[in-house]
Amino acid sequence: MKKLNISYWISTAIFSVLILIQGSMYFYSDTIAQNFQELGYPDYFRLQLGVAKLIGGTLLLIPFSGRLKEWVYAGFTINLISASIAHTVTGHPIHKIVMPLAFLTVLGFSYVLGHKSNKI
Structure with a gap:
């Protein structure tokens, strides 16, 4: 049980740290702004998504269980699958298509692991 719990926190921390870094970059990275423009999304969507990633990444690190945490996982799942599809449709390089799937x-x-260790 202890190994399961440690594995859960390691995978959650890795994902959360990566998503928090990415979410914060949505506010100042010209490259990300350009990617959103290439994908055809309005600039305000980039900012909304940045806020959502910061909130969601933080919520995953808070030790609580319940429906809200399930929705955070669902939201990230939808976001990451949609990102991979959007990059595929616009003909972006393979690394931009695969990266969201690696995060997923x-x-x-x-x-x-969260379900197995009763953390979710």
Whole structure:
């Protein structure tokens, strides 16, 4: 049980730190702003998504369980799948298509391990 708990926190911390870094970059990175423009999204969506990622990444690190945490996982799942599809449709390089799926894999580990260790 202890290994399960440690594995849950490691996968959750890795995902959360990466998503918090990415979410904060949504506010100042010209490259990310350009990517959103190439994808056809309005600039305000980038800012909204940045706020959502900061809030969601923080909520995953707070030790509580319940419906809200389930919605955080669902929101990130939808976001990451949608990002991969958007990059695929616009013909972006493979690393931009695969990166959200790699994040999704880490999120999946966190989710499954969280249920097994009764953290979610």
